[in-house]
Each structure stands twice: as structure tokens, then as C-alpha cells.
Amino acid sequence: MGEQLEEPKYELLSKYDGFDLRRYAPSIQARVKTDGVGRRQSIGGFRRIAGYIFGGNASQTSIAMTAPVETWNEAGSEWMAFTMPSAYSLEALPVPIDDGVFLYECEGRDVAVLSFTGRFPPRKTEKMAGRLKTMVEQQGLSPTQEPILAVYDGPMTLPFKRRNEILLPVKSEIKV
Missing domain, CATH: 3.20.80.10 (Regulatory factor, effector binding domain)
Known part of the structure; x- marks a missing residue:
């Protein structure tokens, strides 16, 4: 997608080993x-x-x-x-x-986020989603829905430059 595109607004709540916890605005x-x-x-x-x-x-x-x-x-x-x-x-x-x-x-939501680069075939995204779910549960957070694949770049972007994320909405008790 190359040019600078607007992205959803969020606040970083916490950095864990392997993923971030963000609070997205409505x-x-x-x-x-x-x-x-x-x-x-x-x-x-x-x-x-x-x-x-x-x-x-x-x-x-x-x-x-x-x-x-x-x-x-x-x-x-x-x-x-x-x-x-x-x-x-x-x-x-x-x-x-x-x-x-x-x-x-x-509505606004709290989301665990695992970032990765490259292509995103189903097997890879399922593996990344499983990894994120495990890390989230180990931190005592509870997923509230199935994982979401977030793709930031178009197909013409070289794979090593592609920005992708697995988003896992969670129930969080963090107050800001």
C-alpha cells in the first residue's frame, strides 16, 4: 500500500515478551x-x-x-x-x-498484537495465532474472540518489507 495510510488509533498498554497489548479507540x-x-x-x-x-x-x-x-x-x-x-x-x-x-x-477494545513480516499463508497465520494465544493465556489474559489477521501492505510490496499482525482481542483489567 506504499503511501502513508491512516491507521486505527491506539494506546500501548504493555509490552510483554513476544507481544504488545494495545487499547484501540472506537x-x-x-x-x-x-x-x-x-x-x-x-x-x-x-x-x-x-x-x-x-x-x-x-x-x-x-x-x-x-x-x-x-x-x-x-x-x-x-x-x-x-x-x-x-x-x-x-x-x-x-x-x-x-x-x-x-x-x-x-467499540474500543484491548488487543494482544503479534507482529511479523512476509507472506501470510493460512498455515503460517494459524501457527502465529496459536503462538499468540498461548503467550496471552500464560500472562493471565483471556481472549474474547478468534484471532484477526491484519495486513498493512499490498501484494506489490516485497515480502520482507510487508508488515502484518495477528490481533487477539482480550479482556484486560489495565486502567489508563
């Missing part, structure tokens, strides 16, 4: 749910949300791309989400014309 996401899991579903989901932000909406308004693109699996389906630029409120965002794209208001 945000709005454009989301798509696809049937099944895999590369074909990911590409289809990406195109649908990209269509929305590139003018496939009721007012034909282009919306700035942000990073990362998030994907996760839930009940046999794959979800994909783009976080909307922070300048928008839910009411100010244009209505999607694709009825499979919907806007979701995300």
Missing part, C-alpha cells in the same frame, strides 16, 4: 462476510469493500484507503474489514450500494 469499519474460507473468498471480499470506498456507494463518493485490512474466520465464514477514516461519523459515511457491504461501529 472506530467504524466497512465489513463483508463471505461463505467459506480461502483465497477466493478473500479476493471477493476485498473487491466488494474496495468497490464501496472507490465510489460504489449511494453518493458515488471516494473514501480514502486505510490500513490494515483485517480478516478473520467465524462459524465457517470469512469476514473482511476496512477501518474507515477517522474524519467520518457513521451518519456521514455514504450508504453502500452492495447490500453485502455493511458499516459497523466498533
